[in-house]
Amino acid sequence: MKATIHGINFEPEFKPYIQKLIQLLTAEGFLVYVTSTFFRSLQKLGIPYDSLLLISDKSQLTEMDFVISVGGDGTLLDAVCLVGPHETPIMGINTGRLGFLATIAKDDIAQAVQTLVSKTYDLEERSLVHLDSDTELFDGLNFGLNEFTIHKRDTSSMITVHTYIDGAYLNSYWADGLIISTPTGSTGYSLSCGGPLISPSAKNFVITPVSPHNLNVRPMVVSDDTEISFKIEGRSEKFLVSLDSRSTPIDASVALKIKKEKFVAKLVKCHTHSFYDTLRQKLSWGFDMRN
Incomplete structure (x- = not known):
């Protein structure tokens, strides 16, 4: 072997x-x-x-x-x-x-x-999040196990993330950022922002706002068969997007769409x-x- x-x-x-x-x-x-x-x-x-x-x-x-x-x-x-x-x-x-x-x-x-x-041992198949963008980001490594995040830069004022599910308008999040988490990532950044814990075998994404301005906005669980797209607004010309621990600055003109990756991560579990x-x-x- x-x-x-x-x-x-x-x-x-x-x-x-x-x-x-x-x-x-x-x-x-x-x-x-x-x-x-x-x-x-x-x-x-x-x-x-x-x-x-x-x-x-x-x-x-x-x-x-x-x-x-x-x-x-x-x-x-x-x-x-x-x-x-x-x-x-x-x-x-x-x-x-x-x-x-x-x-x-x-x-x-x-x-x-x-x-x-x-x-x-058992092999646990963990779903991944896949990023589509009209500009190449992350050197082509456009997938992550935990989450995709849109975030304001540094100490700039909050941003507005207009969010759509399969093309249908969901909400405009006035916040420091927005997290799209896999079930695996539900124990990470999403959890620290008030998101729910989800079993790794669940077929879902979690949409979790980061420090939302509207206190009635709550995390939302959606099927991972959906496509989630965004339009970003803010006073700053640049924003940060991240896949797990990798991050890169973008501007508001970049089109972003999240969906489930075609392949999975296989984790060995005793x-x-x-x-x-x-x-x-x-x-x-x-x-x-x-x-």
Whole structure:
């Protein structure tokens, strides 16, 4: 089997865990590849890499059985961009606090590798958001796992986002911005702006305003079979649009449309983990300070 490891910078204390991951994969007969960013991290930490192969082109990911993301949720989002339409299964190993996407703790690396070998895992298909625009944005990487966001720049005054669903007028949001979230992204920026939690398998988008001027405006859940388009107005000539952690400035003349991507992100989930377990732990459900 073949596996590619992806990661971006590590603290020195994580060095033994990375060494353990590479050793276990090699011992189980994996051909271990690494991305360029992970390779640079190995060099900084002084970890031997003679037995490793370097991914020189994204097309090589079609040959992989797995991509292993080592880091936090942001690193896994980056791995989704790398994999793109290849739909190579991604496993997330968390180097810090519990994540919603990278849920495997560093102390469970041995169990995680054995899960891959024994194939005792589930593949969760996560829908992606796709951006159509009349100007190329994000260097052609026009998809995201979490959300698409329109936002004002810096400390400029609020903007108005005229929003349409399948061409029908929905609302004009007077706000700092507007988020179009996937079910996966419902635990991210949308949640912090008052959006609902949605099961990852749901077939929906969430439209969540950021600091709306009209207090009677609320987040809205719509089918992900719809197309959502926008017209932006504001005192500033430039606005920010983002896909997950990638952002770029645009002006109001750029036509924007959001729909569901044709391909999905496939996340490896161990049988011992579930989305609902993560919710309870991450959000401290059931925890009472009085106890």
